[in-house]
Amino acid sequence: MKLSLKRPIVFFDLETTGINIVTDRIVEISYLKVWPDGREEQKAYRINPEMHIPEEATAVHHITDDDVRDKPTFKQFGKQFAQIIEGCDLAGFNSNKFDIPLLAEEFERAGVDYDFTRSRFVDVQVIFHKMEQRTLSAAYKFYCHKELEGAHGAAADTRATYDVLMAQLDHYQGVEYKDNSGKVSTPVVNDIDALSEFSAQKRSADFANHLVYNDKNEMVFNFGKYKNQSVKDVFRKDPGYYNWILNAEFPLYTKRVLTKVKLEMGK
16 A cells, blocks of 8 residues: 655654753754655765764664764754755654654754644554554564664664555554544554554644643643643743743753743733
8 A cells, every 4th residue: 555645754763862852962864755756765864963972872873973073963954954854744663752852852952943833743653552562673574574674773764664654554454443432443544644643642732742732622731740731721820830941951842832822821
């Protein structure tokens, strides 16, 4: 089964200095762009993270400080990548929890004003875990029936993610899925809207999942003493909470979303 695309979709994977979306940085970014007519473009770029790459990270992706010493920083590269993904939907493996939040942070640090709300997100790992409970290498072996060579290299992982999604479309064609509420559907189809909805864990407002939407479509806090309470209601009764978040170690994108809410309340 082929993907039914109304606009391009970009599969991408990040290799980083670590797994903290606030403090860690990108050292490699690879993407596979697929157009509705079936054309493909795949490229990978090394990025100078402007910090030491910890040995434990190098052990995973094999990228050292020397490998990126003369490469562009994300501040130099960010606008170029924003142009690559402009007008596209985004897909990856664990991308909703890690790659997209970290990319949003890098854009914020680089001063790149990219509107993620215009994109839909397909997380192949979520589809896989909901249906099979495995990892990327296992997913590749399960769906594509061969070993993943070059695992933890951005280019290999990006291509593997695309291949796994293509195989998932065939494997789950017509297969029913029952969610926690008992609703039965056949969500793994060649439609980006359906795949995006199915691969989203929660309706998050900030990628880091600190802010989510409740059943009433209200933005609520997903952490701390005000968990599950409306952001607007909290700001009204405890104005200092906003300032505390701005001065604490929260993702820049989370702060940006909250600042937008604060400004809208002041109108």
